[in-house]
Amino acid sequence: MAMRRTTRRKLGRVAMYVLFVAVLAVVVLSADWDRFAQYFLRWDIAREQFPQIITVALRNTLVFTVVSFVGGLVVGTVMALMKLSSIGPYRWFATAYIELFRGLPALLTIFAFAYMLPIAFGVRLPFAPVGAGLLGLVVVAGAYMAEVIRAGIQAVPKGQTEASRSLGMSPMKTMFFVVLPQGLRIIIPPLTNEFVLLLKDTSLLFIAGSTIITKELTTFARDATTTTSNGTVLVMAAMLYLLVTIPLTRVVAYLERRMARSR
Amino acid sequence: MTEARMTGDPTPSGIEPRADAPAIEIIDLHKSFGDHEVLKGISLTVQTGEVVCVIGPSGSGKSTLLRSVNLLEEPTSGTILVEGVDILDPEVDVDRIRTRIGMVFQQFNLFPHMTVLGNLCLAQQRVLGRGRKEAEQVARENLAKVGLADREGAYPAHLSGGQQQRVAIARSLSMNPDMMLFDEPTSALDPELVGDVLEVMRTLANEGMTMMVVTHEMGFAREVGDRLILMDDGLVVEDGDPREVLANPQEPRTQAFLSKVL
Numbered sequence: 001m002a003m004r005r006t007t008r009r010k011l012g013r014v015a016m017y018v019l020f021v022a023v024l025a026v027v028v029l030s031a032d033w034d035r036f037a038q039y040f041l042r043w044d045i046a047r048e049q050f051p052q053i054i055t056v057a058l059r060n061t062l063v064f065t066v067v068s069f070v071g072g073l074v075v076g077t078v079m080a081l082m083k084l085s086s087i088g089p090y091r092w093f094a095t096a097y098i099e100l101f102r103g104l105p106a107l108l109t110i111f112a113f114a115y116m117l118p119i120a121f122g123v124r125l126p127f128a129p130v131g132a133g134l135l136g137l138v139v140v141a142g143a144y145m146a147e148v149i150r151a152g153i154q155a156v157p158k159g160q161t162e163a164s165r166s167l168g169m170s171p172m173k174t175m176f177f178v179v180l181p182q183g184l185r186i187i188i189p190p191l192t193n194e195f196v197l198l199l200k201d202t203s204l205l206f207i208a209g210s211t212i213i214t215k216e217l218t219t220f221a222r223d224a225t226t227t228t229s230n231g232t233v234l235v236m237a238a239m240l241y242l243l244v245t246i247p248l249t250r251v252v253a254y255l256e257r258r259m260a261r262s263r
Numbered sequence: 264m265t266e267a268r269m270t271g272d273p274t275p276s277g278i279e280p281r282a283d284a285p286a287i288e289i290i291d292l293h294k295s296f297g298d299h300e301v302l303k304g305i306s307l308t309v310q311t312g313e314v315v316c317v318i319g320p321s322g323s324g325k326s327t328l329l330r331s332v333n334l335l336e337e338p339t340s341g342t343i344l345v346e347g348v349d350i351l352d353p354e355v356d357v358d359r360i361r362t363r364i365g366m367v368f369q370q371f372n373l374f375p376h377m378t379v380l381g382n383l384c385l386a387q388q389r390v391l392g393r394g395r396k397e398a399e400q401v402a403r404e405n406l407a408k409v410g411l412a413d414r415e416g417a418y419p420a421h422l423s424g425g426q427q428q429r430v431a432i433a434r435s436l437s438m439n440p441d442m443m444l445f446d447e448p449t450s451a452l453d454p455e456l457v458g459d460v461l462e463v464m465r466t467l468a469n470e471g472m473t474m475m476v477v478t479h480e481m482g483f484a485r486e487v488g489d490r491l492i493l494m495d496d497g498l499v500v501e502d503g504d505p506r507e508v509l510a511n512p513q514e515p516r517t518q519a520f521l522s523k524v525l
Contacts, residue, residue, distance in 0.1 A: 162335055163372035163431075167386035167438060168362035177385060181376050 040231040049224065049233055056213065057220035058240050064134055064202040064216055069195050072141025079146035080153060081175070094146065101143035107204045110136035114208035133208025141198055148190045152183035189259060192252045196245050217241065280363070284347030286311045286442050286473040287332055292341035294327055301327045302338070303497035309442075314474045316484035316505065319494035320520055325477040328494070329444050332475065333364045346441065362390055365435030365443040369450050371427040373419040379406065379430050380415040383437045391438065398437075405433035409463045425456030429463055442473035449480060481525060485509055493517045 003011075082094035101109060113136030114129055156179045164174040184191075203218035210219050221237035287309040294302040301324045309315050317325045330336040332343060334350060334357055343350050350360050374382050383402035387393045393401070406412050409429035419427055428448055435443060445464065449457040461483050468474055468487045478484060484491050484505050491505035493516075501508055501517045509525070512518045 157370075157372075159368060159370050159372040160374065163366075163368060163374070164386075165358075166333055166335065166361055166364070166366035167434070168358045168390040169386055170358055173389050177389060178374055182374075185376065 040235050042230055042232045045228050045230050045232040046236060048228075049236060053217075053220060053233070053236060053240070057215055057217045057237070060214060061199065061202050061216040061240075062244070064130075064137070064205060065195065065199045067134060068137040068141050068198050068202070071135075071138035072145045072194070072198070073149075073191075075138060075142025076145030076149050077180070079142060080149035083146065083150055084153060098143045098146050101140050102147075104140075106137070106140045106201050107207055109140050110204050111207050112136060113139065129209040130205055130211075130214040133205045136208075137198070137201060137205065140201070141194070144197075145191070145194055148187050148194065149183065152187035153179055154183075155186050156182045186259075189252050189256045192248065192255060196248050196252070199244060199248075200241065280346035280348050280441075282346075284344065285309060286313070286346060287475065288342075288344040288347075289328075289332070290342040290344075292328070292331060292343065293339045294324070294331060294336060295339045301497055302331070302341075305341075305494075305497075305499055307492065307499060307502065309473060309475055311441075311473050312471045313489045314468045314472075314476065314487055315490045315492060316488040317475065317477045317492045317494060318479065318481070318484065318520070318524075319500075323494040324497045325494050326446050329446050329475060329477050332444055333361050333366055335366075358390070362386075362438050363441045365432075365438060365440035367428070367431050367435055367443065367445045367448045369447040371419070371424070371431045371451070373427055373431055373434070375419050377418075378415065379411070379417050379419070379422075382419070382430060383434050386434075387437055401437050401439075402433070405436045406430075408436070408466070409433045410459070423456060424452045425459045428452065428460045432460075432463055432467075436467075442475070443467065445474065445476040445478065447477050447479065449478070479524065481509060493520060495520065 079094045079097055082090040083098070085091055085094075110133045114133040117132055117135070118124055160178050160182065161174055164178040165171070169177070202216050205216055206219040206222065210216075215223065217237045217240055221233045224233035225231055285308045287307075289308070290306050292302050292305040293300065303324075305324075305328055307315075317328065319325050327336050331338050332345070338351065341351075345360055345364065348355055348360065350357065373379075374385065377385065380399060380402055383405065384395070384398040387398035387401060388395065403412065403415065406415055409432055411426060411429055411433070414422065414426065414430075419430070422430065432443075432448075448464070449460050452460065457480070461480060464474070464476070464483070465487050476483075476488070488505040491501075491503065491508045492499055493501040493508065493512075493514075495516050500514050501512060508517065509521065512521055
C-alpha cells in the first residue's frame with residue numbers, strides 16, 4: 001500500500017536522525033574517556049597555568065594580532081594605492097609583492113624574516129627574535145589586505161572622485177578625504193575576517209623562536225605540554241582562541257547584515 | 264602659443280585669469296573615446312554673467328562638452344580658455360582653475376560619509392585653506408541661500424533628491440566660483456522636486472552668475488537662459504536667443520528635436 005508522500009519523507013528524516021545519533025554514540029562510547037581526561041583535562045595542571053596563560057600568552061597573542069593587523073593595514077593601503085597607480089613600475093611592484101606573499105605559506109615568510117633578514121642586513125629587530133617574525137606576519141597581512149582594500153577603493157563610485165576633483169581637491173586629497181574613508185567602510189566585514197585569520201596566524205610565530213615574555217598562546221601551550229608531559233594546556237589554548245574568535249565572527253556576521261540592509 | 268590660436272579669436276592667454284576675458288572660450292574642440300568622435304569641432308564663447316543652456320538628443324556630446332570645461336574629460340584637440348587662461352597648458356594648475364568653476368552633477372555626488380556641513384566645508388578648508396570657523400560661516404550662508412539652513416547636521420542619505428541637489432549647489436557655491444556648470448541637474452529628480460532646484464538656479468542666474476546648463480528643462484531655458492545652444496552629433500547646430508530658437512528654429516535638426524520634446 002502506498003504511503004502518503006509527506007509521511008514517507010518524515011520517515012526518511014527520522015531514519016537519518018537515528019543513524020546520525022547511532023554513529024555519534026558509537027564514537028563517544030568507544031573512546032576511553034578516563035585516559036583522555038588524564039592526558040588532556042587535568043584540573044591541577046590547568047590551575048597552575050594561571051595567571052601566565054592570560055597575562056603573558058593570551059596578551060601576547062592579542063598584541064601580536066593588533067600589531068600585525070595595523071601594520072598590514074598600512075602596508076596593504078600603500079600596496080593597494082600602488083596597484084591602482086597610473087605609474088607602471090608601481091603597479092608591477094605591488095603585483096609582484098601581492099603574488100609573492102600570498103603565494104608563500106605564512107610560516108615560510110615568518111621564517112625568512114626571522115632568520116634571513118638579520119643575516120642579510122646585520123640588524124637585530126627589537127623584541128628579537130619575535131620582532132622579526134612579527135614583521136614577516138605584517139608583510140603577509142599586507143599582501144592579503146592589499147587586494148581587499150583595492151576592491152574597497154574601486155567600489156566607491158566614480159562620481160565621488162569627480163565631485164572632489166571638481167572642487168579643486170588634488171588626487172591625493174581626494175583619495176584620503178573622500179575615497180578611502182568610504183572604501184574602508186565598505187570593507188569592514190572582510191577586514192574583521194582578516195583580523196580573525198591573523199589571530200590564528202600568530203601561532204606561526206613559534207618558528208621565529210621566543211623568550212619567556214614573548215610567548216603567545218600556541219608556543220606557551222607547546223612548551224607547557226613538554227614540561228608537564230600532558231596535553232591539558234593545548235586544550236586550554238584552544239578554548240582561549242575560540243573565546244576570542246567566535247564573538248568576532250559573530251561581529252562580522254552582524255556587520256555584513258547591517259551593510260546589506262543599508263544598501 | 265599665439266600662432267596656434269590664430270584660427271580662432273586670438274585672445275591673449277596667460278596663467279593668471281583676466282577680468283576682461285570671456286568666462287569661457289572654446290575653440291575647435293574635439294574629443295574622441297577610442298574610435299568614437301563625440302565632439303567634432305565645437306567653438307563657442309560664454310560671456311561673464313551669461314546663462315547658456317545646452318540641449319540636444321542623448322549622445323550628442325552635451326555632457327562631454329560641459330565636462331571638458333573643467334577637464335573632467337581631457338579633450339583630444341582644441342583650446343579652452345577660462346577667464347583667458349588656457350587650461351590645457353601643462354603649466355596651468357588645473358586644481359586652481361577648478362576652484363573657480365563650480366560643477367553640479369546629475370547624480371548629486373555628495374560625500375555620503377559626511378554631514379551636509381562637512382560636505383560644504385571640506386574643500387574650503389583643504390583647498391582654499393580657510394579656517395573651520397570661516398568655512399562654516401560661508402557654508403551656512405550658502406545653505407540658507409538654497410533653503411536648507413536647518414539641515415546642516417543631516418547626512419546625504421537622509422535628504423530627498425531635491426535637497427541633495429541643492430546641497431550640491433551650495434557646496435559648489437561655497438568655493439566662491441566665478442562660474443557654474445550644471446550637468447542635467449534635474450534629470451535624476453522626481454518631477455515634484457525639480458521646481459525647488461530650478462528656483463535656486465534661477466536665483467543664481469538673477470544674481471549674475473555665469474552659468475552653463477545642460478538640461479532638458481525647456482521652460483527653464485526659455486525663461487532664465489540668455490542663450491540656447493542645440494547640439495547634435497558632436498556639433499553645435501543652433502545657437503541663439505532661447506525664445507527665438509524655441510519659437511522658430513532655423514535648422515531642420517533643431518525642428519526635429521524640438522518637435523519630439525515640446
